[in-house]
Amino acid sequence: MYKIVKRDQIADNIFEYWINAPHVTKNGCAGQFVVIRIDEHGERIPLTISGIRGDDVRIVFMAVGKTTQQLAALQEGESIQDIAGPLGTPSEVKKWGRCAVIGGGVGIACLPILARELREAGNEVTGIIGARNEGLLLLEDELRNACDELVICTDDGSKGHHGFPADILKEKVAAKELDAVWIIGPAIMMKITSMATLNTGIKTFVSLNPIMVDGTGMCGSCRVTIGGETKFACVDGPEFDAHQVDWDELMNRQRTYTGQEKESLEHYHEHKCRCGDH
């Protein structure tokens, strides 16, 4: 059992948990993820490592479906059954020169640890974050501290630049200010944003989020097509060269269980009502 040592709600429907898991924190770094299972009946779901402090690992998640809603209902001091990790290949942190780390929605949570590692490696780092509205922006202060510069965008103009991170990225690319870029967020956001660096020679990484089961390269559920080749996101990735990704295939595969996910959530809420607790 692994204890939730700290729990906070940090934006609309977005939660920040610190979980005690020394086996994960010991060797975990930016770009890697964990797989958690809440209890005996639970599903294994992947969540990015968004911070490490001593023996505690931070995860930040949006309560979207059954498992993340159930997780959000847990309190500080309670425990989850399993957390495996760190999984995946670490981000390619080296001296690139000028880097941009770009986050959309809950993907923003992956940026502080990455920005810090990049700066420690001698890079100049610009953070660009975007959300639908001000209420969905997260970890702003932490990220401001971790970056040399931070640009905020909201789709509705409630804060910062009225528009998308892609707009800012295009300006930076035009001004020849970048050597490497990370884009982390929903697939459609990563697809569109990465167009800005197409044919510019700027190395562009995205962190793919296909459906996973084991997270250790054993099932093939997470397979993605990269430059025409099949790769397993859980071991070969999850970060890949943005311009080689077959985005449509990824998005189609993500929709495989839409019906069941709805059913699972309904079953959860029904059950919750009948028992009177979670």
Add this chain to the structure above:
Amino acid sequence: MNRRPVEERLRDFNEVATGLSKESAVLEAKRCMGCPKPLCVDGCPVSIDIPGFINAIAEEDFRKASRIVKADNMLPAICGRVCPQEAQCQGTCILGKKGKPVRIGDLERFVADWERENGVEAPETAPTTGKHVAIVGSGPAGITAASECLRAGHEVTIFESLHEAGGVLTYGIPAFRMPKGIVKFEIDQVLALGAELKLNHIVGRSVAVDELLAYDAVFIGTGAGLPYFMGIEGENYGGVYSANEFLTRVNLMHADKFPEYDTPIIRGSRVAVVGGGNVAMDSARVARRLGAKVYLIYRRREDDLPARAEEIENAVQEGVEFVCCANPTKILGGPEVQGIECNRMDMCELDESGRPIPRPCTGVDSTFTLDVDVVIEAIGQGPNPLLAGLIPDLKRGRRGNIEVDEDGRTSIPHVFAGGDIATGAATVIWAMGSAKKAAASINKMLSEN
């Protein structure tokens, strides 16, 4: 072996084969002639004293029978269920030359089940040595190596990346062949000898390579967990599974009980399973239990199917439709599976192993399609590359398996390996046999320094 009726077993995941009664076990045991040069023992990869334990059953001393089996095999209830006895001990039994061989597998299972119900006797262990052995992977290889090292008095830590121990026994082989409670029971017996089991620990990630190499000895038993895909069009449509994924969703994650359990699976109304080995039979039979009409597509003839005869028979009884001499060329649909296109195959000359080489037919009627909504690929697995790929000095074979000598030694002096990661996908008992050899080398090495 007696089996439950088909209509009944298709409704659940309970065990298909029912064990021998005490009376029939004793009767069967009395058929053994106690050969002075027992061929059966030569056929057993871990050389169990077969006539010895059978004789004890004939004398109705089941405790003694159990002691004899467990001297060489700590997982008898597992082996009694899934070993291909017809090709091993039973295949060489002298009585099989003219009539029927002794049902050695069923007798082994009987002894193990008897012990489980009548109290287990822990084997003796040597005094502690203070040496510490790391075991990577908790499949049959890892568990066997652990038990041998524990018995020699070493401290043992087993690392397992999943949330349950057992490897393929837990996530791969379905409960109707290998009940999960029995797997857990036998593994717990080994753990009770004092091993520390660390679940959710991926060696190479949670435990770095230099931390691993700091142990006095290391045994790697990470298995053949990398699924192969055919590389045909449409393979990444929703509804195309590797057998590993399909079986893991059901066996480890209980997707058959969705939404009581959270992990979903596409059950499919018409399912195509590609392949002809045990893994394909398991997938087909699971798909039948999830309610689908199932086609099993195999590129050679029915006679060439590599699966165990008993499992083919079970699949036939359970209504799996065999489509032989056919090879898939394309998965139709997008983004969901709507069908599978196959090429008929001709059997021409034989290869070195005496099996016919399948070649695609040409001309009219050489292709056909099946309407299916789920495709499961059971065409083989490769060695799990994660850890082996991270250890620079570890010598590996062409397909990525870890190279070992006869004693399970790798190219690094205190690192040993066994099971599928060394041999390529094989069987439970071969994994155990190679792990025993490696453990013997470990114990020898640790007693010398």
